[in-house]
Amino acid sequence: MQRTLALLLAFACTALLLLREQRRFVLATRPGDSAALEAYCGAPPQGSEGNLTADGLKLVGVLVTIRHGDRSSIHSLPNTNTTARWVCRPVGSEQKQAAAQVAVVGLDGSPLYRPLLPRTLPGRHGDCAPGQLTPRGFAQHVALGRHLGRSFAPLLREAAAERRANSSRVGVYVRSTDYTRTQMSAAAFLYGLLPPTLRPPLAPPTRIHTCADEAAEVMHGVGLAASSKVGSEDGGGETERQGACALAGSLARAQQAAWRGDDGARDALGGLFGEEARAMPPTHVADALHSLSCHGMPRPCSQGGCVSAALAASFGRMGDSAYCAWCGNFGSSRSSRAISGKSSGDQGDLW
Structure with missing residues (x-):
């Protein structure tokens, strides 16, 4: 061999x-906010x-x-x-x-x-x-x-x-x-x-x-x-296209359409940053917040206030749930538990 x-x-x-x-x-x-965050970073x-x-x-x-x-x-x-x-x-x-x-x-x-x-x-x-x-x-x-x-x-x-x-x-x-x-x-x-x-x-x-x-x-x-290619750059946005397998694309769209997120969290985000923010995919919001965590940067603020730890955690759970539903179709029961924060081992800010 x-x-x-x-x-x-x-x-x-x-x-x-x-x-x-x-x-x-x-x-x-x-990074000092929790031992779990320290271990992750x-x-x-x-x-x-x-x-x-x-x-x-x-x-x-x-x-x-x-x-x-x-x-x-x-x-x-x-x-x-x-x-x-x-x-x-x-x-x-x-x-x-x-x-x-x-x-x-x-x-x-x-x-x-x-x-x-x-x-x-x-x-x-x-x-x-x-x-x-x-x-x-x-x-x-x-x-x-x-x-x-x-x-x-x-x-x-x-x-x-x-x-x-x-x-x-x-x-x-x-x-x-x-x-x-x-x-x-x-x-x-x-x-x-x-x-x-x-x-x-x-x-x-x-x-x-x-x-x-x-x-x-x-x-x-x-x-x-x-x-996430934007022109010649590696970030700053994201586009979606149909890949080589049409059937896989239609199944993925069906999974996306069947997934439901936390409208209360979306409303709270929209109240801070406007309708454009409310309409953002939860994975995009989670990316904007998650990437700050290991660098000691504060969560985003507007004139109306700042993203709270609870709201950030909600979008973390939504982003995780969305990836699982869109990429793996692991079932609605697990997704609903993740969104509600009642899954076993839930650790607040760490998701």
């Missing part, structure tokens, strides 16, 4: 399905990956599916009198090294020019543009890569030996969407994962395969596919 290390970095609903029992939206004012990687529980088995391949690390928000609430600020520059030496040790290529292997360091807002002294990987997000994936590098050290050593014996053998395959934050997350993960024998200068740069045609990217979904 061919022994390879297969590494797939996927950023789509499939990742959410794999993690559906984890709470994804963390909504609080400061800086949780050390842990687990028993790589341990074989039966004799006679040998690990010959690994498939890893991850999402990008901590990032600046893609969406923002209208009519606020506060400005959120994430700092992306200057970048550290490790991040520069990680970016230099990979090469982004098309699905056919042709080279693509993709500067992986985070984009910044013009004239804002290093402030992140929308949807950019933060220094915290980079560190998260380096730590995860190092953890898995220790777990899968024998397999990585074998891949390095095969590479030395046959320089044409590619032991690592990486697939990413065409976003700076996802490709830099992949580079950070590889920087932590791969031993020196599988990284430059002892080995060629690891190739990150991506689809340069956003409209043809199946990693966004084959039914309804969402994209």
